[in-house]
Amino acid sequence: MTTLTSPYAPPIQPSRWKLIRGYLRRNKSLLVGLLILLFLILFTLTGLYIVDPKHAFPLSVRSKQPPGILDFGMENWPGKLPLGSDFFGRDMYAAMVRGLWQTALIGVLAGAAGTLIGVILGFTSAYFGGLFDTIVKGICQILTPIPVFMIQIIIASSLDKRDVTIYTMAGIVVMLAWMGPTLVIRSQVLSMKERQFVSVAKLSGVGNAGIIFGEIMPNLLPFIAAAFVSQVFNGVFSSFYLAIVGLGPLREPLLGNLIWGAQSQGAFFNGWWWWPIWPALAMVLILSSLALINMGMDELANPRIRKTE
Amino acid sequence: MRIRLILRRLSFLIMVIWAASTITFFIPRMSDRNPIRERFAELARTGGFSAGDLEKVVASYNKKFGLDKPLLEQYTDYIGSVATLDLGVSLNRFPKTVMEIITDSLPWTIALLFVSSILSFILGNLLGAVAAWPKSPSWLRSIATPFVLFMGIPPVLLAIFLLFLLAFKLKLFPLGQAYSTGIAPDWSFSFFLDVCWHQILPAVSLILGSVGGWVLSMRGMGVTIQGEDYVNFAEHKGLQGGTIFRDYYLRNALLPQVTGFALALGSIITSGAVVEGLYALPGLGSKLSQAIQSNDFLVIYGIVLFITMSVATLMVLVEFLYPLLDPRIKQD
Numbered sequence: 001m002t003t004l005t006s007p008y009a010p011p012i013q014p015s016r017w018k019l020i021r022g023y024l025r026r027n028k029s030l031l032v033g034l035l036i037l038l039f040l041i042l043f044t045l046t047g048l049y050i051v052d053p054k055h056a057f058p059l060s061v062r063s064k065q066p067p068g069i070l071d072f073g074m075e076n077w078p079g080k081l082p083l084g085s086d087f088f089g090r091d092m093y094a095a096m097v098r099g100l101w102q103t104a105l106i107g108v109l110a111g112a113a114g115t116l117i118g119v120i121l122g123f124t125s126a127y128f129g130g131l132f133d134t135i136v137k138g139i140c141q142i143l144t145p146i147p148v149f150m151i152q153i154i155i156a157s158s159l160d161k162r163d164v165t166i167y168t169m170a171g172i173v174v175m176l177a178w179m180g181p182t183l184v185i186r187s188q189v190l191s192m193k194e195r196q197f198v199s200v201a202k203l204s205g206v207g208n209a210g211i212i213f214g215e216i217m218p219n220l221l222p223f224i225a226a227a228f229v230s231q232v233f234n235g236v237f238s239s240f241y242l243a244i245v246g247l248g249p250l251r252e253p254l255l256g257n258l259i260w261g262a263q264s265q266g267a268f269f270n271g272w273w274w275w276p277i278w279p280a281l282a283m284v285l286i287l288s289s290l291a292l293i294n295m296g297m298d299e300l301a302n303p304r305i306r307k308t309e
Numbered sequence: 310m311r312i313r314l315i316l317r318r319l320s321f322l323i324m325v326i327w328a329a330s331t332i333t334f335f336i337p338r339m340s341d342r343n344p345i346r347e348r349f350a351e352l353a354r355t356g357g358f359s360a361g362d363l364e365k366v367v368a369s370y371n372k373k374f375g376l377d378k379p380l381l382e383q384y385t386d387y388i389g390s391v392a393t394l395d396l397g398v399s400l401n402r403f404p405k406t407v408m409e410i411i412t413d414s415l416p417w418t419i420a421l422l423f424v425s426s427i428l429s430f431i432l433g434n435l436l437g438a439v440a441a442w443p444k445s446p447s448w449l450r451s452i453a454t455p456f457v458l459f460m461g462i463p464p465v466l467l468a469i470f471l472l473f474l475l476a477f478k479l480k481l482f483p484l485g486q487a488y489s490t491g492i493a494p495d496w497s498f499s500f501f502l503d504v505c506w507h508q509i510l511p512a513v514s515l516i517l518g519s520v521g522g523w524v525l526s527m528r529g530m531g532v533t534i535q536g537e538d539y540v541n542f543a544e545h546k547g548l549q550g551g552t553i554f555r556d557y558y559l560r561n562a563l564l565p566q567v568t569g570f571a572l573a574l575g576s577i578i579t580s581g582a583v584v585e586g587l588y589a590l591p592g593l594g595s596k597l598s599q600a601i602q603s604n605d606f607l608v609i610y611g612i613v614l615f616i617t618m619s620v621a622t623l624m625v626l627v628e629f630l631y632p633l634l635d636p637r638i639k640q641d
Binding site for chain 1: 324325328329332333336337339340460461462463465466469470472473476477484485575576578579582583586587597598601602606609610613616617620621624
């Protein structure tokens, strides 16, 4: 008796890593965004290892020194003041490292909290409906025409400036940032709970918890991830704007604070161009990397615009 | 009924303004900062008067501003004064009212924001429509791409790079301020030119930062319209390309774009305020950041409330434009 062998070889499943690499090659914006983010993370991590953290604060180094990157063989090189120092005597390299680290912290904290509130509110209001849904929707509608930044100014300026830390900054941002994710999650849940797989689950006797966590939540994950990235963007952006008008934690070298200081000391008038330029450059890199990642995540979450090989 | 819709939008507007003024009333009162005490404590530190009188002075000023009354009465007074656009007085430049400060600086802000946002809207929509249109020459289509790259960057960062490159390095433009020092403001043509010269960089940074958004949404809209039957029909009728472009593309995409403009008003004003601060222009934004730095609380609250009210009002006004733009909407 002969054993039957299939004329077809079993399909070779490419390894996970290979699949991810292949996908990233197609999704260029996700790739570029992640690469910029990686660069920023590496800059910050190596910086945290190299620099003296005390130099990020005023009166720690000689003030108003131009950057030493191009200054080979001069007294500034190597490693003395590669990015220069500002009017207050902060080493710009140390300040940038600390500022980037704190900007990232605000972004991630505000992003996580905002997304969490949004998911809980959007979910409960869409899934259970009724009066609660009407109230949540009404508040979101009334708050939408109000420029969020203006209300953030009110909150931040009624705090004592000495009390403002990066955690209060994250808190201020979150207070007015949950509406976006709430509305997104709400509309997704509204459409999802009418789909057939939910009805089937309901008819098979699955309870509310089972439907929420077993049926709807897995399908929501891409939207939650996209909402998280745009919330991080929001957090970074709003805290940057608050800091640039002088409402940031004054002692910290947050990127917005550095630009605010440079502007109020007339950095360009005095020729200290490096003072505002480094934080502005870093901010552009952060924001564009987050925007690119967000665009890439959109493609991941929305199969209609997903590219295939 | 048309009247009913107008009434509904107006009552929504009043709700928004009420919400905004309630927020600006209660949030500062939840903190234990007293603007008047802080102001006089600062004066006492710099030797304005002896610190012993501080509490007495603060108490009398609290009485004058009605801050000793019960909270509910203060609140109704406040809502009443907001309704009559009475936003209080500046603590730093005392006899001057907040409304006077706003009306002094408002023309600068309106001029800058009106010109830059309208230009950016027109430019972005034209570029986006051209980019989506299959018959447009390829060089015209590729113009749109660099603008899209600037999209995620807030105008204030573009402003810093423009200042660095064009004003600091190449010395083509002034480094901020609304007009050259040493020139007295008057109504002459040369002063007007000088002002325009100083407004170019702020306007360009605001335009560059917002054009990309319009390009993208217009391009998306154009691509959708392309597949529509009425466009095919118009082509087969033998209509001129220009007619199709103007009356079939632009016209149909206009309404959603105008809605987008209304929704963007808040961020237009926000980024305008920050850019004004960076260029030290005498508009609302600079007044706001000056007030923040000098703890002039009533000016901060007044300007914030004024901006919020204007944005909400403009949004509702834009909605009333819809039937003019699209005759299919009769608002009933």
